[in-house]
Structures are given as C-alpha cells and as structure tokens.
Amino acid sequence: VIIFSQRGELCFGENFFDLSLPFSSMPAPGELHDLLCLFASGLISPSPMSPPSKKQKLESRTHVTSPTSGSGMVKPPGSVFRADILSQAANEARGLAMDAVAQAKSGHLGMPLGCAEIGAVLFGDTLRFNPADPKWLNRDRFVLSAGHGSMFLYAWLHISGFDVDLPQIKQFRSVRSRTPGHPEFNYTPGVEATTGPLGQGVANAVGYAVSQKMAAARFNTPAHRIFDNRVVCLCGDGCMQEGVAMEALAYAGHVQLDNLILIYDNNLVTLDAMAVMSQSEDTGKRFEAIGWAVQVVDGHDLFAFRACIETAYAAVGRGKPQLIIAKTVVGKGIPEVSGTDKAHGESGAKYVVAARKGLGLPDERFYVSPETKTYFAKRAEMLAAKYDDWQHTLLEWKQANPALGASLDAFVRGHVPNDLCQMIPLFGPEDKLATRKAGAEVLATISAAVPNFITGSADLASSCMNVIEFAGHFSASDYSGRNLHFGVREHGMAGILNGIAYDGIFRPSGSTFMVFSDYCRASIRVAALSQLPTIFIFTHDSVGVGEDGPTHQPVETVSSLRLLPNLDVIRPADPEETAAAFAAAMQNRHGPTVLSLTRQVVPNLNEIPAQVRREGVYRGGYVAIPEIGPLQLILLSCGSELHLAVEAARRLHSEGGVRVVSMPSFFRFNRQPRVYRDSVLPPSCRKRVAVEAGVRQIWWQFVGLDGAVVGVKRYGLSGPASVVLQTVGVTVEAVVQAAQGLLHPSAAGVAG
Numbered sequence: 001v002i003i004f005s006q007r008g009e010l011c012f013g014e015n016f017f018d019l020s021l022p023f024s025s026m027p028a029p030g031e032l033h034d035l036l037c038l039f040a041s042g043l044i045s046p047s048p049m050s051p052p053s054k055k056q057k058l059e060s061r062t063h064v065t066s067p068t069s070g071s072g073m074v075k076p077p078g079s080v081f082r083a084d085i086l087s088q089a090a091n092e093a094r095g096l097a098m099d100a101v102a103q104a105k106s107g108h109l110g111m112p113l114g115c116a117e118i119g120a121v122l123f124g125d126t127l128r129f130n131p132a133d134p135k136w137l138n139r140d141r142f143v144l145s146a147g148h149g150s151m152f153l154y155a156w157l158h159i160s161g162f163d164v165d166l167p168q169i170k171q172f173r174s175v176r177s178r179t180p181g182h183p184e185f186n187y188t189p190g191v192e193a194t195t196g197p198l199g200q201g202v203a204n205a206v207g208y209a210v211s212q213k214m215a216a217a218r219f220n221t222p223a224h225r226i227f228d229n230r231v232v233c234l235c236g237d238g239c240m241q242e243g244v245a246m247e248a249l250a251y252a253g254h255v256q257l258d259n260l261i262l263i264y265d266n267n268l269v270t271l272d273a274m275a276v277m278s279q280s281e282d283t284g285k286r287f288e289a290i291g292w293a294v295q296v297v298d299g300h301d302l303f304a305f306r307a308c309i310e311t312a313y314a315a316v317g318r319g320k321p322q323l324i325i326a327k328t329v330v331g332k333g334i335p336e337v338s339g340t341d342k343a344h345g346e347s348g349a350k351y352v353v354a355a356r357k358g359l360g361l362p363d364e365r366f367y368v369s370p371e372t373k374t375y376f377a378k379r380a381e382m383l384a385a386k387y388d389d390w391q392h393t394l395l396e397w398k399q400a401n402p403a404l405g406a407s408l409d410a411f412v413r414g415h416v417p418n419d420l421c422q423m424i425p426l427f428g429p430e431d432k433l434a435t436r437k438a439g440a441e442v443l444a445t446i447s448a449a450v451p452n453f454i455t456g457s458a459d460l461a462s463s464c465m466n467v468i469e470f471a472g473h474f475s476a477s478d479y480s481g482r483n484l485h486f487g488v489r490e491h492g493m494a495g496i497l498n499g500i501a502y503d504g505i506f507r508p509s510g511s512t513f514m515v516f517s518d519y520c521r522a523s524i525r526v527a528a529l530s531q532l533p534t535i536f537i538f539t540h541d542s543v544g545v546g547e548d549g550p551t552h553q554p555v556e557t558v559s560s561l562r563l564l565p566n567l568d569v570i571r572p573a574d575p576e577e578t579a580a581a582f583a584a585a586m587q588n589r590h591g592p593t594v595l596s597l598t599r600q601v602v603p604n605l606n607e608i609p610a611q612v613r614r615e616g617v618y619r620g621g622y623v624a625i626p627e628i629g630p631l632q633l634i635l636l637s638c639g640s641e642l643h644l645a646v647e648a649a650r651r652l653h654s655e656g657g658v659r660v661v662s663m664p665s666f667f668r669f670n671r672q673p674r675v676y677r678d679s680v681l682p683p684s685c686r687k688r689v690a691v692e693a694g695v696r697q698i699w700w701q702f703v704g705l706d707g708a709v710v711g712v713k714r715y716g717l718s719g720p721a722s723v724v725l726q727t728v729g730v731t732v733e734a735v736v737q738a739a740q741g742l743l744h745p746s747a748a749g750v751a752g
Helices: 031-041 054-059 083-104 110-114 116-126 147-160 166-170 200-219 237-241 243-254 283-289 302-313 347-358 370-400 402-413 435-449 490-503 514-529 557-562 575-587 610-619 639-651 674-680 697-703 721-728 732-743
Strands: 009-012 015-018 141-144 231-236 260-266 293-298 322-327 453-457 483-485 507-513 535-539 568-570 593-596 622-625 631-637 657-662 688-691 708-710
Touching (some): 083 110, 083 166, 083 302, 116 302, 116 370, 147 370, 200 231, 200 402, 200 514, 283 322, 435 453, 453 490, 514 535, 557 697, 575 593, 575 610, 610 622, 631 639, 631 697, 631 732, 639 688, 708 732
Parallel strands (some): 231 260, 293 322, 453 507, 507 535, 535 593
16 A cells, blocks of 8 residues: 655655655556555655554555556656646746747737646657657557647647747747648647537547547557557537537447547636537437547646546546546636636737736746756656667567568558559440449459548448448458448548548548538648648539439539649549549559549440540640541540530530540649640630539639530439439530530520
8 A cells, every 4th residue: 555645755664755746636557556666666765754644644545456457558657747847837838838929919818828737748758659750550549639729739748848839939929930720730739630610620630539549450469569649639519519529529439449548738718608509419419329438627737637537547447538628727827817718819919928927937038948948858858768669669569561561561651552543444435334333343443452442421432432442341340441430420531531641651532522512612722721632522413313303413513622722623534534543543642532433324435535634634634535637626624524515516516626535633734844734735726614513713713704504503303313414504515515516606506
C-alpha cells in the first residue's frame, strides 16, 4: 500500500519522504511508477520525515498504480506530474495568446485562455509526439477542430519545441507566417488538419482513428505493435452543433473507435450569445446513446483532467470512443470578458496589460519562463527516447516481416504505378456501359494494383458501384476491411475521408449521387485547400438520371464543382475515358478529384482510338475527331453528351472542316502549356459550339463571345431520360442548329 498525502508526502513501508509535490486529487495511473523510477535513478532526493500521526494517516489516500501509461508504454523516468510547472506553463500559454492577438489586432482569445490547463496536460504530460519528426507514424494525433482558437495550438507547439519559433508567434495572422488565422495542414509543423469551418476537424479526427485502426489491423503482429497511438480532438460548442460532426461521431460510435478521444470544451458560449440561446440537450446522454463513454471534468483542474485523459487512453479494447466534457470558463484570465460571449473573439485584447499582471506574468511580452523551457526540453528528450525505441521495434518488425515492411513503405510514399492506366484492360468495341458501371470494372484493377486504396459510400454503393470485391467491410469486428459503410451521412463521409487522407497511409475514396455532393461541399473545399488526394465518386450526374426527377437531376452541380480551385473534376464520356479518369485520379497526389459518372448507358466511342481517349483525359481536353479539310467549326463536349457532338459532326460533314473536342477535365486542360491548348482550340477558329446536359455559363471560357452553348436553363423533370433530354433541349438536332447558326448567321440568326 502506497500512501500519498495532500501535502506531497509519500510513504512506503515504514519510510516517509517529503516530495514537495502537492497532490490535490488522486494520483493518476502510472504516477507511482514514475516516482519509483525517480528514486531509483537518483533524479530526486526527497527529505526524510517523521512518521505521520494516526490522524494524518487517516487523512491520507491510498492508490495502487500500473507500471504503464494509458498508451501502453512505460512512462520514462522523470515524467512525474509537475502540476506546479504545468500550471505556470498554462498561464504563459495564455500570455502568448493574449500578446499575439493584441499585436495582430485580430484573433480569438476565448479557447486559448479557457483551455490552457487542458493544453498543459496534453502537451506537457500525455500526448506522444516527437517535435523533431512531426510526421512520426506512431505519434498521437492531436486535431484542434475549433480552429478559430489557433493560438492555443501555436502556443503549445512553440512551448513543446516544434518548429514554431517566437518570431512566428509574433507574426500571428501575417501573410506567409507559420501561424495563420486558422491552422493549415502542411504549413505549420504539428498541425494535423486544416480547421476553421466548425465540425470539420471532428470528422477529420474520426478519419484519423479509422486510418489508425486499419493500419494496426494490417501491420501489427503478435510480436510487434507498430501502431498503438491515440487520436485526440479538441472541439467547442460550435463544432458540436454542426451536423458534419455528429454524423462522423455517430459513425465512430458504431464502429467502436476506442482509439479516439474527443475533448469537448464546454464553455457554454457561441459567437453571438451564450449557448443557452441555441442549445439545451444533454450532451452526455446523447453520446452514451451512440456508443461513447463519457466523463465530465473541471477543465481547469490539472489533476482531475489528467485522470480523465488517462482513463480515456486506457480505453482501447473496450469498444467505446471517449468523450471528455471539460467544463471551462471561456477567456479565463481576462476578468472583464471571461465567461461571456464577448470573450470568444478579440474583445478582451484591450485588457491584456492588466490581465497579464493578474496572471503573474512579467512585463516582457511573449514570455516563456526558463523553468517551463527546461521542463519541456526534458520532456522532449524523454519522448525522443521512446521514439528511438519505436524505431528499433520498427526495424525488428521489418526484418521479421519484410513483405509487410515493403508494403508499409509503399503506403506511406503514396506509391501508385506509373503505368496504372496501361494496366487496365481495354473495353470491347461493342461495350455500351454507364460510366458508373465501367468504373466498377476499372476498380478491380486499381484495387489490386494499389492495395492501400479504400472506398466507401453514403448508403449508395450498390448504385454508385464502387465496391472492392473480396476485400472485406470495415467494421468493429474487422478493421482490415477496405469497404466502408458510412450510412446516409454524406457530409460526415467526406470529412472522414479527408481525415484518412491527412493521415497519409491509405488512399480514400467515397461515393454518392452527384446531386448530393452539395452535402459534401464544405469538406470538398477543405480537401482542395489542403491538397488532399481524396477521390469523390459522384454518379447520376445529369438530367439523364431520368425518372427520379429534378430533385435527383443535377444541372448546376458539376459546373459549380469546377469552380473550386485545385479540384479536378473529370467527366468521362465512355468506358475508355472512364478507365483513364480513375487512373488519373489515383495519380493525382496534390489535390482531390471528383469523378462525375453517368447513370445511363453511353456508347463506346470507337471512332476515337482508345489510346487517344485515355491519353486525352490526362491532358484534360483533346481532339477527339479531327476535321477533314480547312477548320471551320469546333464542337466541344464531355461526359454523356460527347456522343451527341460526334453525331452532330457527322451531320455537318457537308459544311466543311468540323472538329470535335472532348473536354473531360477543365482543370487539367487549363494547366496545359499554351501551345497545346491552342493546338486543340486554335484562336483562329472562333466558331465554336459546346454541349453539356447542365448549366451553360462555365463553357463560355472555351467558346468565346462568338460561340454558342447548348445546355440546360431550368431544373429537370421526371420521365425517361431520352424524353427529359429532348424536353430540356440537349439533343443532336439542337447542336446542329446552333452550329448552322454560326456558320450561316445571315440565314439562321446567331445562336446562343
């Protein structure tokens, strides 16, 4: 029996020592082992004491500890919980946030101040990371979902020794600094996700947890545990109100992601008002109902919070993700605004001078004490030792499992065969398939060639046809499955896919109908901003959907997606273009790709050599049918309407030189050298007609002011696809009429 007293006294056997370390609550698991390690190593020399009186013994508390921390790793000597130092560090992190926001005259103080003790425990005691290798495969992943509180993260990264130095902190919210207004992935070391749109980081954290469960199932062996980390996410009331977060969290509970810890900064404040104005649910019961374990804690009590986080860390194997509801005071440290909605933003900045004095900080701005620096430097050394131990384990594992080792290396490199497109068999000349069906056949080759490719759907896999055959289904009973069932949760799916992509081990894709991509839009935008190689498979991509009617017939959707910077939208016209579209998407490592696929059958365009079609997709646009004779007219199209342009060119043969251009990807075509673009669309030929079963506006960049566009000016209607297309005017006849209007304006009038 080990006896601790509140005065910091330790008793074992008949010996009593004064540790000068006050324990204001029950020591967390692992703490006794830490102390014994310190004794054994001589790192601390406690003063002998007289035995306590009987009354003092009764006032003491007993605690039996485990020799391991919650992460399954023995805590290194010297990791005793120094609440005194961490409390001081918490106030210094508050000071950094106040100084940065005051200097920038912009920012959000509420969370950085209110969660300072949470940060102190996480970065000063619990999280496993290595500042010298921020992408360490077995690090704990920390996601700040409430990205507006970015100075919380920057302050703790700075204090912890990441490459976020003081000049960067002083340049908070400045152009090209490593401390932008909201955290940005691949921009600041230690930032795991681009956050700011509330709820996205929560979904990303679920994706990280999915990725790590997959990795552990794929690579851990009985002799070697390569992946045993935790995913920790900090969110606020705003994140919890967003639908994307709750979609993802319900999924996490269903698949029992017990490696996921969500810390809810329950400060009862949103931007406009106190949270009571917009919410009244019992969050704990809500989470328990969807399969989570719940703890409630005072977020300012270092000991209590540490006990909660260690309980959460120890939950792996119990089948429940962990929610810690941390009761905090928003803007704590600035009395004039703390605890009110005014503390959310920069309103408290005007009171910073007095607030810093109230926290006991010196006059020096951006101050971090020598004691804090020393403590975190020693912690970095201890973490580096564990990192080295893991590297040794990894080497042993690779030697014992060379095939697995090679596979992991390929996964992390993002290896995709250069000849992936050539690996996909050609389709038969008579194959008439919907491009979604062609995509299903292509997936068989891709999933075999790229074993870290995974896919999922928002309850539409059977319609979108993106199932990997014989690859299992990801679930609580099989984390190695490559098919994910997200349920009817499009937005949650997209955010989770991004989280998997952030982790960089698996290559994620997900599907739904094109019209429901609007539910995914915020996540797609973040993927493009963050240069994530997420693949979105959106089928039923035009009014050609037919009988389901206008609610399911996208007319503006494809073009609106094309407007997002760094998003490659590929709309293939036939099976061969579809094969190239999937291969090109897989080989795009610098941003997301949308594959826009048809519900309806389209012909295999044998008039165009298969190699020309496949190579053309990689360039975004190409000459599909060259003109015979001097060029007079160019017909442009993509997707299910390209065959209309091909047929129209046949009918216009007598008019002279008519060229057909396939334009499956505006994004790729616009990135081609000017000389190539001009070879496909010669500036000298200004008579151009585009046709697509969608809105017309975006096509004017290619047809110019002298051209015409055949498209859709209204929502669709319910009926057979052929009748719907005829009704909205997307036909061969309409293309021919528009072309003749350009070729013979005096006779037919100018079309368009």
